[in-house]
Amino acid sequence: MGGSPRTLLINPTITSRSSARFPLALLNLAAALDRNGHSQIIDGNVDRDLIGATLAAIESDRFDAIGVSVMGGPQIAPSIEVSRVIRERYPQLPIIWGGYFPTLYTDTALSAPYVDYAIRGQAEESLPELVAALARPGAPAIANIGSLSWKHDGSVVHNPNRRFSLGDSGIVLPYEKLGDPRRYLARTFLGERTAAHQAAIGCRFRCTFCGVNAMFGGMTALPTAKRLERDLSYLKYELGADSIQFFDHNFFDREVDMIPLLEVMAKLEMPWWCYARSDALLNLSESTWELVRKSRLRMAYVGAESPSGAMLKEIRKGTRPDQTLQVAELCRKNGVIPELSFMVAPPQNTLEETEHTFEFIRELKRINPASEIIVYIYTPLPESSKHEKDRGKHASMPLLDLHGEPVVFPSSPEEWTERRWVDYACHADAPWLTDELRRHIQDFVTVLRCRFPTVQDLRSPSWAKRGLSAMASWRYRRRQYDRPWELNLANRLVRLRMPQVSGL
Template sequence: MNKIILFNPLSAVAKHRIPNSLMNIAASVEGKYDWVIVDGNCETDPLQKIQSYLYTGEYKYIGVTVMPGPQLKQATPVCKAIKAKNPQVKVIWGGYFPSTQPDTVLCSGYVDFIINGPGDHAFPLLIDALENGTPYEFIKNIIYKTDTGIVKNGKEDLIDQETLPPLPYDKLDTMYPIKKYLGRTYLGEKTLAYHSSIGCPFTCSFCAVVPIYEARWKAKSAQTVYKDIKYIKDKWGADAIEFHDNNFFVSEKRAVEFARLIAPEKMSWWGMARIDTMDKFSDASLQAIRDGGCKIIFFGAESGNNDILEQLDKGGTQTGDQIIRFAERLKKFDIIPEYSFVLGTPAPTPEKVQAQIDFEIEFIKKVKAVNPNTEIVIYTYSPVPTEGSELFKQVLDAGFKFPQTLEDWVSPAWENFDMRKNPLTPWLTPEMINKIRNFETVLNGVYPTVTDIKLNDLKRRSIRFVSAIRYKASLYKYPYEIKLLQRFWKYRQPEIQGF
């Protein structure tokens, strides 16, 4: 009775991707403990599936990966029900949410341990300790509750990714066919999700990655990444790649080497980067990356205001001028820059908050003027508990508080917070939020995202025609006609739906 269930809660309505984080955990215990994966994206009733395994009496541990938003919404009631019926089962959560909200998670009564960051070593060591009745107080990267309070063990150095075992794709295929995870996207007909690195070497105070990885980054070699992807391409027909790294392009040398290796495979791909990092890449490197199949790159532009970039602790050398210049530079390489902006950061007065929002709206229009193909993703600032950051101190001083229970976290209002649509922050008025959302509606009407593969040319021309006058005249209020078309056509929102 020491088998392990690895549960991947529902993350999207119609987007199924290989559960890479759980696959890493599965690889870490492969050959030592039997395991199964239950994927909430593929099960109509994941609780029933989990209970069917528990009824055998052979499963003692449940590992759950939990991101804020939809995953948390499913993980919370499922784990609560499991613990109520099976109190002897140990429930272990990992992922961004429990790592940043450990007190709330462990005080729920139905989560026993948290893996705080990578679990490749921590998870199997914890299972060993629980199986053998030995202490786990010195296992790094775990958080747990005792009679005296919450205990957070020390952090482990990031693991050399080349030393990790290969992911058990073939075993997953016996539970859920890999082909079902290869979805049709803007990039290709069978798009593969892949992690080639962990962490990020920057300390942006609005980013949930920072408290977990603490400005550290480790990557697989270009050769290893190529070998893994080629295997999936040859065996299951993958023709495109989404790199879910927090920062794929940290190393120019590695990015170019991978691009040259993958080029003969004729695969399209996407990844995340920083503008100030890639602006240092040579023209030859950018061309090699494009020739290797890279079609679109996500960049955290965040703000065109240098003071806001400093407030966000963006770090590096990024400036508003550079954001515009780099968008224009990428035109000659036919790489689409996907820029995200964060609107609604705290300020001393409502007037200053409104002025910041108005500035960003005009700045976004300047970016579009120099490179109309730039994809724009707009988020409303939602606080992240980055301890010690000046921005988080400003957030607390303004009166913002996180929920204290998991049940509150999964309420509709906080689910919208997790999706960065309704921030529930005291310095933003409903009028400010409406202006952000209305501008977003008009912007997406004039420039429909290229990633919406269901939107044909006729629909694109129609929605542009309806939206153009509003955009030119800066008339953003009450864009009901645009919203109606977007709703009728089920317009895809990249900021919450990906490709």
Template sequence: METKHKIILFNPLVTKYKARIPLSILQVAASIYGKHEFVIIDGNREDDPWKKIKTLLDTGEFKYFGCTVMPGPQLRQAIPFTKKIKLEYPHIITIWGGYFASNQYQVCMESGYIDYIVNGIGDLAFPALLDTLEKSLDLRTINNLIFKENDKAIKTRKITSIDMDSLQTLPYHELDKFYPIRSYFGRTYLGKKTTLYHSSFGCPFTCSFCGIVPIFEARWKGESAERLYQNVKYLKDKYGIDSVEFCDNNFFVSERRIIAFCKLIETENITWWGEARIDTLDKFSDETLAYMSKAGCRMIFLGAETGNEEMLKAIDKGGTQNAAQMISFAERLGQFNIIPEYSFVLGFPAETPDQVMAMINEDIEFIKQVKKANPLTEIIIYVYSPVLTEGSELYEKVKATGFQFPEKLEDWLAQEWKGFDLRKNPLTPWLTSKMIDKIRDFEVVLNARYPTVQDIKLSNLQRKMVSLLSKARYNTNFFYFPYELKLLQRFWLKYRQPEQEGATMV
């Protein structure tokens, strides 16, 4: 390996609970493995990550600081740490990636302490950037890069699809040098040693509330079934994993790939979970769904979003998804011993407050219809937070309300923005406190009436008791002030928060 300036790859804090394997940083590490020397720092595993970063920078051996930045919790470390680096070590080149950086690139570049942004796929862009900087070449020749020139943000040509089989496999052994890799595997509903895995880029749809749409522009590319199987089998044989959460934005795009993967993984005794679209999976044959179940698929996360047909069109959901299909598919999936996990987004904008509340009430009743069709259906509830996708009907509605994102990067650290992109704290003008309370109180009652199977700490007795205590509220739609249920939630129930930590892991 040539002697080159070293790189810090930093994964900011995501969750205060069980740390998950830092796939984004590992993906970047794979792209420069054998070419550049790097150090991995996981903010989820350090009591004081800044102290570790500073100690490394003080050696004088490092020139680059690479940071992955997703919306929400990661900003709480990414912003102040990067700012400190630029102030105290002005010669360090700071590079951000992740979909917050790509979607909010203007405010990032105007901060003055972020030098470069990898815009979307970074497997080729990141190593190309390092080589270009080391050799003082032309930055404009690099795809998927954002940088500043003459006080103007420059975006180079963007590649939205890449042959994943041509990429280096993730260097798990390198991560193991910094943090014991087995410590990232935990007990979940799926198994005793669950890991994350990402097998594809993008999604072929253009939902106007989705943060990856501007990045991948309705393109999808996945690993072949053979490579996917070999990599999962490696994790099983080398580290003893027994279950996988496939955190792809859309794992089930290709029925052919899924069938091939199931045939390969069937005898490995590995259980798994993935994300899909309802209308895509509903086109899968019964034979395929049965094969998926036989090959270890236990649960599928599905974006239902809303039961309102007009709103499905307004959010550019695409495809053929409709309310009747959502109900029938939940029932259908139950025949194959696969749990459907439906996510709903409540609180979309409308012309009047009464219309907003009416849609909230309509979706609450629709959710109850889904539960009636298949009581095992898991329900995840989000409150709508804008992701402004140019050209969509929803984009125009949001602009008309006067909603604005923060104009300075540090403003994202303000308490009121802390949970915004996690759809926990919407700063949207059309949502009143009464509406938010209605959504949250319903969520409490719903989760009590139907405790999630993913809370593996709950005993059968606890499940029965909390379900019984919430029955009257649920049946009569009396959701107001469920203090008795919130008390039980505080001591018993740990509801699933997929946008923060995936399946409950201990």
């Protein structure tokens, strides 16, 4: 084809324009691709006519390949749609899927006629190598590209995984590829212009249910303090960001490694939100907590998962229920809001575990009323989606539906667009839930979020939130969760924010 390799990167629509955040994965890929080529980004969260924008880009430029970033859940349908249109209009143009979905469900992704290649896990090294191989004769053979899966003679070939790394090009991400990057700064409870950023990637813990472990295999990499300060200073002084939402898979790691990063945060003093673990926070010394306070950490999202020690051990969480209670108190003393997530309705002891979790949540609210609670349905990954290091090593009970039949996961991207599987991917429903338990969980969540409206809700007026809280107080106090018709009616008018759906 001649010339340097050219790649069109697509982030299919997954959220509203007002909730759009920097497409950080594509920005990192663009930085890698641009070292020896050229890239362009289309973000469907901002460019609402995703198909039109994609076709216009292809018609006005030359591309050697199309890279599509694909999450599970609601992003599958637009990913299929844009890939199909490209295949119909430009059948010779290679289409590459990357991200969580093709990493977890590689064979499923490649079963589609509109997907030619899938990159598992990190793509900053694999994608440039693949595009170069497609663009230039004599480039390294496709069979030698790590973490690549591809079609050959009617079958799927999985190249070996490549090493985990956190490369640093030495430059700030190419935000200018997004047009005006300031339109991605959002008003949140953290500030008027909150920017999304990812410093560390991966997580060294091996939770069996977690897509991060399946993608990175228990590996993690933290940035240098120099890099973090460079990146955040650009966001603050060049773009005008006044707060940060970290998309790190697990921001807090070992204390000795965190101190230089917290010193940077304390220097910049930008209110921030991040993911954390209860054990990591509990292990911080008082001097480090002083840095945390100075850095203005506002909220930490902690995966509490379950009040059952046995279940935490089974899913290899590595934490204990008592640590969840302790971290709620610790955060209260240090002015940090703990946002604690729980997984209810596991396949075994479904009702008992769910009721136990409800009571545990009440205890947390007693210890720290400011604690924010997120309730998900426990929807574990199929064995085939786990990281290769973990497959077959930790035998678990087979997943059965309400009729006692084995749960059969979709074998095509189209099947994953069915409502029941979108809900499964979003931890909103599971095949083993009865209608009664499903409604009971929804009712508990309704009473809980009305009784304790989230501080992240800037849209609902204060008087409305106070009114809903008062209406829900008797139900919460007496544990009368079922059929809260009056709260459902009132919430149609107030429309409280749901962090598990909309995030910040």
